Amino acid sequence: MQAERSNMTLVDVSNRKPRSLSQLWESSSKLVLLLPAILVVLVLSIFPLIVSLFLSFTRIQLVRGGFNVTFLGLGNYQKLLAGTEQRHFLGKLGEPSLAQWALLAAFLAVMLWMLTQYARSPGWRIFGLVMRTLAIALAVGLFALTVFTLAEGGLPGTLVVTLIFVFTGVFFQYLIGLGLALLVTQNLRGKRFFRVVFLMPMMITPVGIGFLFRMMVDTGKGPFAPVWNFLGLQSISWVDTPSGARAAVMIGDIWQWTPFMFIILLAALEGTSREQIEAALVDGANRWKMFRYIILPQIAPVSITVILIRIIEGFKIIDMAQILTGGGPGTATESMTLYAYNAWRTQDFGVSSAIGYILLFIVTFIAMVIVNIIRPRVVERL
């Protein structure tokens, strides 16, 4: 059979005649129709990606009519990870307390347990094991960096500040968004009105929200100044302390992006099976059990997706920190994107590109872990 097919192919090729215009169009139409899109992707996405990768290995100096390029190899990465910018980017390690050591040990134990579970599973593969080992090593590294830089005497760099913004922000955005969505699905009066109100922060430009929060946290002149005065706190500025400034940026970010979680989760909740819920009610399930065993499994795939989207978006945070605190005090609220922007603004294009690539690597890694490891496990277990 195989031999016959091969012969037929040979015969077809040898008997090929000049094709008509319609045949030519038939065969090439796919390419012609796709070409504009391919060109757009190449020019706007792939080309800048390659150029910025090249830039991350160089030092660029603007000169009349163009620029001078000096190839540095991994010099810019070395500067960030082990050179003069190390403290700015990675931070300064402190002395963890006993509780922090315990937290780190617990995290490591969980990671190792997950790895062991995979190795013991019947469907394990060498490639999967290697990738998981690498993922766990990176996750433990990032977690350890966070714990050490947040410890006594430590100082978080822009990498850890970004991780704090992303994970704390997304955690609260999901909790509040889910809570509001559950509330709106109840048969309450005025729920249509609240649907619109809850969405409003997402419709405001991020720069506007930055200025809004800048006014709100101003204890001397802001709208809450009378409250601060009454409490005797008018001489305390919470954006002048690293933790206060980070909290202010995160509150602004949570306020802005909770509606996104809300609207997606609301759609997911409204799509859950009524029959199952009614059956559970008939069986006497309480609200918690109904949520845990009926609703949560149904919205889990959407939840994971929306969390993934927000994590990817969250890593790009720049507007809130730039407007609200300028990345300060010091570098306490400087995200990686803001750091890259500041480097670009001062003509350090190489370092700026290197930060961008490290960010891309981390985001890709986290997205892969969520898609390939966390999502299947969560969906399967729930």
Add this chain to the structure above:
Amino acid sequence: MSKTKFVLLITVLLMVVSGLSLVSAQDMPYEGVVIDILTFTGPQVAEPLIRRAPDFAELTGATVNVVTVPNADLYQTILTDVATGTNSYEAYLFAPQWTVDFVGPGYLEDLTPYVEADADLMWDDVAPFFRNFSATYNGSVYSIPLDGDFHMVYYRTDVLETLGMEPPKTWDDYLAIAAAANGTDLNDDGQPDYGSCISKARAQQSYWWITSIAAGMLQAQGTSEGAFFDTTTFEPLFNNPAYIRALEIYRETSDYGPPDEQTIGVGDTRSLFVTGRCALTLDWGDIGSLAVDPENSTVNGLVGAVVTPGYTEVLDRATNELVACDEATCPYAIDGVNYAPFSSFGGWSGAVNAGSSPEQKQAAYAFFSYMAQPAQANEDVTIGRTGYNPYRTSQFEDLQPWLDAGFSEDAANNYLGAIEASLNSPNMVLDLRIPQNQRYEQVIIDTVLSQFLAEEFTAEEAAAELAAQWNALSDELGRDAQLEAYIATLGISTTE
């Protein structure tokens, strides 16, 4: 009408029209010329350009558009525009210390022939420091000063009288006054106010203050000694007890300042001072004219100015230790105090893009000349919202414009006297003018100081970090060439 008469009529009409055009062209030399000037988001500094542009258009026919960007973006916006050949702007109002980076590649028009042919500019009336240092580079004029800049300390005369204290001569005096006044009600609104207000926000204009605070200990042997680098080794002057002490003073001033001092800009501190909320502030000349503005000030007649305070100890560079002032260590000391007033920034100056068309270059120069001529400039420097401070000799000699602006004679003499004391000081500190000085100051000092104030660094760590980063940058740019450029700038005459 016969054909001959018709032709004659048309000819006469054409002659009349062309004659009118000639008259118009002479009266309106830049008719139809459009110039875009880039400067920073004020509202000060850009305000006089915007206000006077219609008058200039009426005189010359040129249309002047003023485009603004945040101060932290100004340098790179100019550099990106000219380096890529975009040339979106015909002229810039910028920091003259950046001239060094723009002249080398040929981005700026040499204005020497323009100045030499322009009697209306009255170039000799511009104080020598601004003519020879701010405006000139390698013997050629590249910018026209519209502003003169020195740091000074302003104080509330009524507050000091109440406290029974004298205006600060040293930084210890400054701290003592700030501590005594802090928390008291300085403007009778029932709320506690601040002893000292110094803007310390990152990415604004805060990175100059530390040099003013440190200079009195770092430079004692006259202007040519310099306050930034050792002139033999090119080692930055950070890792020493003088700079570390200056950092500690800088941080201590925050103890007596507004709670959000780390996030407020110079516009905010000016507003706080002229509304009576601060006993002391460190600023350029702007406070003097802002304090007499009846619309915004509540402290008119209650403000005094003194040259930036100094020290009774200075750094011995050979031993890297602080030594007491005497005739040898502080030859320019006054009453045992070494003063080193800092000509920070150098004053906003107008430069012309060499890539513009000849008509646009002429029009842009003419506009800066118009702005700098005494008829306009001597009025603008007396108005607080302009952000322009005195830089012409006539502005110091003729008190009338100041009196017209609302100054009392005593206040005008006090204010101008403080600037003149800085301008005429033989120990004046020149701002950094080596290639890429913007990265040394506006990037490195600005970031490290912000980290220091946020307690990410101790004073010793901040000094070491500054030294490490300046050294790394000098190595990147070529240490010997940078040293040569540094020494060359220190040799410029500022007094003749």
